[in-house]
Amino acid sequence: MQQTPMTVRGEQLLREELNELKTVRRPKIVADIAEAREHGDLKENAEYHAAREEQGFCEGRIQEIEAKLSTVQIIDVTKMQNNGKVIFGATVTIVNVDTDEETTYRIVGDDEADIKNNLISFNSPIARGLIGKEIDDAVTIKTPNGAVEYEITEVEYI
Known part of the structure; x- marks a missing residue:
């Protein structure tokens, strides 16, 4: 199941x-x-x-x-030791390498996803690109407008 x-x-x-x-x-x-x-x-x-x-x-x-x-x-990520790795439930701050635009997302389940509140599904392209990465990693995310490079600046288990 x-x-x-x-x-x-x-x-x-x-x-x-x-x-x-x-x-x-x-x-x-x-x-x-x-x-x-x-x-x-x-x-x-x-x-x-x-x-x-x-x-x-x-x-x-x-x-x-x-x-x-x-x-x-x-x-419940609040009960886990934060080792800086992006996992389900983590709150991740990323910076667009080209524009220096900073965005913070929380990776959640499909039912909880709400992009207006920066809650993204673990199945979304952004989350799939971030999960398993760590602070200071560079990540390339495929978007409708082409590939965008981000740097992970913060990972919180809150």
Whole structure:
């Protein structure tokens, strides 16, 4: 069985979403379906069909989260000794060699990835290029605009 790597925070967020779906959304959808049924003929009852569709999405997401949590491998980098190596969960600061532009990324699981918050999936080209490297290493990352060279200036396990 394929394990799903995830940070402590990522697992916590999934559990919170699962709890919200089961304790808030699911009961609301059931109530919406019951109310829509009272409106009579189900064939032309838009509220009923919308609620049933929402129920399908909700139940699908619950199953998806439960499946992920059943195969989760939680990686807590704060409990590891920082040897300067880029690993899953590490926060990495890189500098573009050509432009001196500095960027900091945290390497996380697929579900946690959010580029706007500099959280990148371990499957992304940037993360794949960084994992296994160390502070002061030069790394060439293939981007849509061509290869870009970066230097790793900091690796944190936070």
